[in-house]
Amino acid sequence: MADPAQDDVFVDDITLPAADGYPLAATLFLPRGAKRNAVLINSATAVHRKLYRGFAGYLAKRGCAVLTYDYRGTGDSRQKSLTGYNQPKSLVGFKASMSDWAAQDITAAVAWMRQRYHGMPFAYVGHSFGGQVLGLLPNNTEISRALLIAAQAGYWKLMTAPERYRVYALLNFIGLPLTRALGYMPGKAGLGMDLPKDAFVQWVSWVMSPRYLFDSKLEALQNFPNYKGALRAQCLSDDPWATRPAVELLCSGFTSIKPEIITVTPADTGVASIGHMGFFRAEHRDTLWRGAAEWIQAGE
Template sequence: MDAVLDDVFIDEISLPATDGYTLAGTLFLPRGAKRHAVLINSATAVPRKIYRGFASYLAHRGCAVLTYDYRGIGGSRLPAMVGYNRPKSLAGFKASMSDWAALDVTAAVDWMRERYSALPLAYVGHSFGGQALGLIANNSEVSRAAFVASQAATWRLMTSPEKYRVFVFMKLIGVPLAHALGYALGYAPGWAGVGEDLPKGVFLQWTEWVSSPRYLFDSNLPALENFARFKGELRALCFSDDPWATRPAVELLASGFTATMPEVLTVKPSDVGARAIGHFGFFRPEHRDTLWRGVAEWIQRE
């Protein structure tokens, strides 16, 4: 259903993944001329609604913006349930993080290019959303990528004591719990500390990567070769009080994009008059005239 909010048109839509699975999305359009297209790609277990304010802000500035949920998350939990109340469980649901990239993110990039072929396409990746850019075969369609707290999330590069909490949770609690409940439920429950309920395959692959010294770069995914396909501009923001996306972790992810020269910027909360930013704080409306404006101006740079 269409809506208008502060001179921005907001349309709740659905789009097909590359295998036909229905993904829930929200399209934000400016009233005036469209000058850029922007795809916002979510963090793990994070529904698209948290990006609504930032997406609206970009639309105000003349961007056509799409947010969407990966399969198994938010409005994309089951194809038949898009636009309705979520089902109570993900029992029997098959998905992995590499599926999110190959099937969902790939399709979202194609969807934007088909509809806005005359506009430069920018890619905003939050946490896993940035990682996914390196895994998709069509990342050459993206002219500029802005990463927000996006990193190679090995526990070894997190700050103390968070890294030990993550290690204990994932290896000693999360994995056994996912296996034990997975047989009955088919997913890792959000109440265990992972955010939203996660498909079992997503959680187990995520845990495998977090446990590896070089995160996903230690996997044998054929899709890793796609990192070298991206030749656009890349700016990665890390925040000094983020225990997950530390600068070394952000630099490790950026190092995989060998065909470009990534720019990694560290922001302190005091730099923008904030008390804290952390892993999610960038998307709070209080940063409209600081962090949001900075990223928007970079995206829209000719």
């Protein structure tokens, strides 16, 4: 069925080639009128791109060309099984780490949008993991504005209690044993979507490190100072994962700029809760979404 909220928007499911040629499932949202901005929306860990459909359509109505996509091994970018109707292929043996998502998938999505809409202001929207890796991208200099939503250096002790203890137990006592036994992390264990083994194991190593990904030995960390565009990081006060200290720690990596960090409470938007995922609910169309769109388009 058609979504009435998308009536004034062209929506096209496409395939986006990653840097190594791997086919990524993506959706392009285009306004029926003139295009003024290009926006790339980058997903949280284990979150399907369909979560961002409403927000992407809203931005498209305001004149933005918007792309959403799934990282390799997740969502519709997971390979299909040779048997059964439209069944996903097992992730056992599938090689994909979080740093691969950054280097191969997100980097390619940035390049694709920059090439296709080279004459427009280009904004990067990163939710949680999607915002964490902005600084790792070798081509982050192509981005003029970055809006990070609930994006943080996700060290477990920076989460609120008792959530930090639940996460510690889930990752170490359930997630790692299951992943090592099965060869992948099953989403039904508490994450939402199945994850490739390497991605999950790398994520756990970051979550257990006091400075999160900054404690890793990734060469791509050298790209953090290269980002010199505008950056706004949005905290949600009732988000147990992306707390203000965790967001500040992530933003500290962008040493060439002074990121703007803002905190929004549920009361600010007239709702009972927002949390880690709630920004993208349609009830925030006239509050959080409008503010985000105005900030994104302020760079025209």
